Amino acid sequence: MNAINHPSLALATFAATLQFETIPHEVLRRAEDLMLDWAGSALAGKGARPVETIARYAEQMGGPGPCEILISRTRATPMFAAMVNAAASHYAEQDDVHNGSVFHPAAVVFPAALAVAQALGRSGRELLTAVVAGYEVGIRVGEFLGRAHYKIFHTTGTAGTIAAAAAAGRLLNLTPEQMLHAFGSAGTQAAGLWEFLRDAADSKQLHTAKGASDGLMSAYLAQAGFTGARRILEGAQGMGAGMTRDADPAKLTDRLGFRWTLAETSFKFHASCRHTHPAADALLQVMREHSLAPEQIAHVDCHVHQGAIDVLGPVVNPQTVHQAKFSMGTVLGLIAEFGSAGLTEFDSSFNAQRVAQFRGKVHMVLDKEVDQAYPARWIGKVSIRTTDGRTLHGRVDEPKGDPGNTLSRTELEDKAARLAAFSGAASPAEMAALADKIWSISRITNMGDLL
Amino acid sequence: MNAINHPSLALATFAATLQFETIPHEVLRRAEDLMLDWAGSALAGKGARPVETIARYAEQMGGPGPCEILISRTRATPMFAAMVNAAASHYAEQDDVHNGSVFHPAAVVFPAALAVAQALGRSGRELLTAVVAGYEVGIRVGEFLGRAHYKIFHTTGTAGTIAAAAAAGRLLNLTPEQMLHAFGSAGTQAAGLWEFLRDAADSKQLHTAKGASDGLMSAYLAQAGFTGARRILEGAQGMGAGMTRDADPAKLTDRLGFRWTLAETSFKFHASCRHTHPAADALLQVMREHSLAPEQIAHVDCHVHQGAIDVLGPVVNPQTVHQAKFSMGTVLGLIAEFGSAGLTEFDSSFNAQRVAQFRGKVHMVLDKEVDQAYPARWIGKVSIRTTDGRTLHGRVDEPKGDPGNTLSRTELEDKAARLAAFSGAASPAEMAALADKIWSISRITNMGDLL
Structure with a gap:
């Protein structure tokens, strides 16, 4: 040999x-x-x-x-x-x-x-x-x-x-x-x-x-x-x-x-397809930084890699919790409403009216930088248009849970116990x-x- | 639906x-x-x-x-x-x-x-x-x-x-x-x-x-x-x-x-990969028609479809019975020696000296007509050069066992009992x-x- x-x-x-x-x-x-x-x-x-x-x-x-x-x-x-x-x-x-x-x-x-x-x-x-x-x-x-x-x-x-x-x-x-x-x-x-x-x-x-x-x-x-x-x-x-x-x-x-x-x-960290996480973290960042409420958001562009579009693109109108985990709009809707997209939020609200409404505001756009970095790095970038006409940008270089932004043993114990x-x-x-x-x-x- | x-x-x-x-x-x-x-x-x-x-x-x-x-x-x-x-x-x-x-x-x-x-x-x-x-x-x-x-x-x-x-x-x-x-x-x-x-x-x-x-x-x-x-x-x-x-x-x-x-x-009918059968039947036909002995054959060209080359091509020097079933030269060698390539012939003789010798005489050549007919029809065509300088051609349009040349119930019973x-x-x-x-x-x- x-x-x-x-x-x-x-x-x-x-x-x-x-x-x-x-x-x-x-x-x-x-x-x-x-x-x-x-x-x-x-x-x-x-x-x-x-x-x-x-x-x-x-x-x-x-x-x-x-x-x-x-x-x-x-x-x-x-x-x-x-x-x-x-x-x-x-x-x-x-x-x-x-x-x-x-x-x-x-x-x-x-x-x-x-x-x-x-x-x-x-x-x-x-x-x-x-x-x-x-x-x-x-x-x-x-x-x-x-x-x-x-x-x-x-x-x-x-x-x-x-x-x-x-x-x-x-x-x-x-x-x-x-x-x-x-x-x-x-x-x-x-x-x-x-x-x-x-x-x-x-x-x-x-x-x-x-x-x-x-x-x-x-x-x-x-x-x-x-x-x-x-x-x-x-x-x-x-x-x-x-x-x-x-x-x-x-x-x-x-x-x-x-x-x-x-x-x-x-x-x-989120209970959804990993392809949704970078944008979810970036959205959360912008909403916290600018103290935005969901109803102040008119439009969200998620700047994503091609793989996200391939996997998430076909899911336009999720009918089950599982399918909702592959819906970028649903995940961002849950983040916007509850600040998190865990099992409980999916189970109770994946098709709630406000979440479904937010879903319609979310769009995926292929982004050259994000796509080239992928799959080694999963960069999260969102552009948000507010109802009062502002355009806000969010960016997360390492989503929560990645090696450089990992979970502590206490956070891991909490997560496992919750599951x-x-x-x-x-x-x-x-x-x-x-x-x-x-x-x-x-x-x-x-x-x-x-x- | x-x-x-x-x-x-x-x-x-x-x-x-x-x-x-x-x-x-x-x-x-x-x-x-x-x-x-x-x-x-x-x-x-x-x-x-x-x-x-x-x-x-x-x-x-x-x-x-x-x-x-x-x-x-x-x-x-x-x-x-x-x-x-x-x-x-x-x-x-x-x-x-x-x-x-x-x-x-x-x-x-x-x-x-x-x-x-x-x-x-x-x-x-x-x-x-x-x-x-x-x-x-x-x-x-x-x-x-x-x-x-x-x-x-x-x-x-x-x-x-x-x-x-x-x-x-x-x-x-x-x-x-x-x-x-x-x-x-x-x-x-x-x-x-x-x-x-x-x-x-x-x-x-x-x-x-x-x-x-x-x-x-x-x-x-x-x-x-x-x-x-x-x-x-x-x-x-x-x-x-x-x-x-x-x-x-x-x-x-x-x-x-x-x-x-x-x-x-x-x-x-033969105990080998199906891709070898058309040429095997065509060889048998020529040898019977011209009463050829194996040692009178100097060279055999099998005119085959691309699929035969893809599957059989990698097998050049078979080391096991199973591999020999994917060796065009071995199958034709058994046919030439015994008139058939059944389980018994493979088991006893797939690497016998005379069979191995015949194997070296056999070559596959992509044939346009055969390739175009495939996979609907598996045409067998061989060109044989004899040691005394003749070139003989064999052709079988439907190998033994195909629907137009099928086995009788008696032949099927015999085959199953033999197996x-x-x-x-x-x-x-x-x-x-x-x-x-x-x-x-x-x-x-x-x-x-x-x-």
């Missing part, structure tokens, strides 16, 4: 040989932050129809097992625990995102890793190591696939399958060769199209569910000797060739072991205990139940 | 409302032929490492259920029975193929349909109706995705997921609306890249396994109210947009209810009983076990 001119192998070798001891302390701490943030998001999915539908299917098809399903506190085999927990993770749209890859790593990496760790009785350190492997691999695959991929494909479903394979494979102690085969099997299963957004269909839950469980399957198969393509990413008939027009293999190995992309991952309370999946006391457990996870010798 | 300008809906409505009574008699009889041919292929997968690896994974992750796994004669839930039977179906490369779509329908349609029929105690007529729905849908999806898709994607994995959803959905009695959602969920999971061929990796078994089980999952989810994109095929961010450059939505509804694409499906005997999965007496059962399947009121 030789990793020169073989990016898939270099990446597989990195994932298979990553050691806890070589991961910087601040990266491990951030992984713990991301784990609590993920658990809150997964718990928030309890009771959601698409999530519960997948949970019932898992119960019907799967067998009894040692792995925890968070929303029901029942147990399943690793495949189905990963499937249901991943379905739940992305429902509230509060899980993390990596800007450069436009990929939501937690929703696929943690469900796969936790299931395997629980099935095999692995330690907290082994779990964290696997999670870091999953993030580093998945984010680089997302960056490799690039913007053309994201125009059609839901990167969290596609890159997510490889990310989940990397995390599961690390816990299964795959050799580099086996990890390469796991990538091959994962990449040839990678799927997820944006078409569902137009209809507010349930596919987003299916994408994370299948990303996690298909990735996990790939790792188990590789351990058992099942082989996959050796260049599933960069090969002439691989993902880069078939699923994008601007694949860049150099991204796959970008500063492996030096650049820790996990630490670049952002927390979501669990929203769905009734866990009490405040249980969430406090969970936070304690995660903050000291590197001392756990055998990962048992989280709850 | 209005199916005008909505091909996905027209196709879903057709699949959901197809009635046994409206299917022509000869189409139903051909469906029975295809069923026996499929069962032989699935049984031939017994003992194959990739197939058994998937079977062990299914046992580890799934639960007990009512559905038959043919190679082990054990039972599983519908998802895993479909998964394992589909993994087994395509291993011997002896399952059917539809020329125009370059799609192997049986490998994904029958496993999904049989599992649901057994789970729900459906009749033989209901099973046949569902199978016809699966073929008609999957073949049209394959034709819709076109040649550009097949250059990178394994259509049996991609179109196959929708085909399996259609068959499973028909047995679940989905409404047209639910069937449309099943298509949405299936299409957004559709995957399968050719990259594995370069390494002779095991992905082909994964593609059929996942096509069948993911399609089945989509149908069960749709029955439970899970929604999918309404235009997953033709939409701006659907399969046509993301996975091909020459999608033609008109193909999706081409003469629905009048043209029965199932009856256009070919049986495989089952090869792997030791069923005795000749059992295969004779299975054939009797399938020839009278439309009188079975409750589909029990096949074996």
Whole structure:
């Protein structure tokens, strides 16, 4: 084996040989932050129809097992625990995102890793190591696939399958060769199209569910000797060739072991699609600075990157809470009315008359500076015309939750507790205990139940 | 709902409302032929490492259920029975193929349909109706995705997921609306890249396994109210947009209810990739006509379509039986040596010295006439230079197994029995009983076990 001119192998070798001891302390701490943030998001999915539908299917098809399903506190085999927990993770749209890859790593990496760790009785350190492997691999695959991929494909479903394979494979102690085969099997299963957004269909839950469980399957198969393509990413008939027009293999190995992309991952502050956050923060800034009331605003231009227009553009008249999370006008309407766009505001008011009225004032305009900075930086720029004829400008260079503007552990604990309370999946006391457990996870010798 | 300008809906409505009574008699009889041919292929997968690896994974992750796994004669839930039977179906490369779509329908349609029929105690007529729905849908999806898709994607994995959803959905009695959602969920999971061929990796078994089980999952989810994109095929961010450059939505509804694409499906006569069959038949014709021995042949030019070069071209020095099935030179070498390229010949001689020697004499050349006729017609043309300086030409307009040159029921029974005997999965007496059962399947009121 030789990793020169073989990016898939270099990446597989990195994932298979990553050691806890070589991961910087601040990266491990951030992984713990991301784990609590993920658990809150997964718990928030309890009771959601698409999530519960997948949970019932898992119960019907799967067998009894040692792995925890968070929303029901029942147990399943690793495949189905990963499937249901991943379905739940992305429902509230509060899980993390990596800007450069436009990929939501937690929703696929943690469900796969936790299931395997629980099935095999692995330690907290082994779990964290696997999670870091999953993030580093998945984010680089997302960056490799690039913007053309994201125009059609839901990167969290596609890159997510490889990310989940990397995390599961690390816990299964795959050799580099086996990890390469796991990538091959994962990449040839990678799927997820944006078409569902137009209809507010349930596919987003299916994408994370299948990303996690298909990735996990790939790792188990590789351990058992099942082989996959050796260049599933960069090969002439691989993902880069078939699923994008601007694949860049150099991204796959970008500063492996030096650049820790996990630490670049952002927390979501608003309960909406991340593409709405920069403008939401910029609007909030202007409204606070000028003490504006919603009714003083006549028109809002959001100066956005093309990706925002691609994903949010089709949503003109949202009919469900989920669809509203992809409506720039609705998100800004909630911000204008309530100062925040959390789960509660969406649930009670996404189609309230005043919010719907504000929605009509909001327009997206492609902005050269914002578009060129994207996806490395998500700049928020808005221009507001007031009813009394003023034009005001707002600008946020790093939206709340980004690494340079991150959430404290107290803010993370509050957010996770709010998410669990929203769905009734866990009490405040249980969430406090969970936070304690995660903050000291590197001392756990055998990962048992989280709850 | 209005199916005008909505091909996905027209196709879903057709699949959901197809009635046994409206299917022509000869189409139903051909469906029975295809069923026996499929069962032989699935049984031939017994003992194959990739197939058994998937079977062990299914046992580890799934639960007990009512559905038959043919190679082990054990039972599983519908998802895993479909998964394992589909993994087994395509291993011997002896399952059917539809020329125009370059799609192997049986490998994904029958496993999904049989599992649901057994789970729900459906009749033989209901099973046949569902199978016809699966073929008609999957073949049209394959034709819709076109040649550009097949250059990178394994259509049996991609179109196959929708085909399996259609068959499973028909047995679940989905409404047209639910069937449309099943298509949405299936299409957004559709995957399968050719990259594995370069390494002779095991992905082909994964593609059929996942096509069948993911399609089945989509149908069960749709029955439970899970929604999918309404235009997953033709939409701006659907399969046509993301996975091909020459999608033609008109193909999706081409003469629905009048043209029965199932009856256009070919049986495989040689145990190799279908792309090798036209040239193999043409070589056999020349050698018989001129009583040539292999050592009298100095050079063979196979005049082929581009798809043959795309799929077979990367295989230059086959190291495994499976890879040898994608080597034009090996297939022609077996034909030259033994007069046939069946499972036995591959197993004993794919790398025998005389076969390997012949392999070096075989070259593929793109042929304008053959390429233009493809994929509707698979013309076989070879030019042979003999050691004594003659140039001989062979031509076959319809390779053995095509609808105009099809196999009789006796030939089908022989083929299925040979396949089952090869792997030791069923005795000749059992295969004779299975054939009797399938020839009278439309009188079975409750589909029990096949074996």
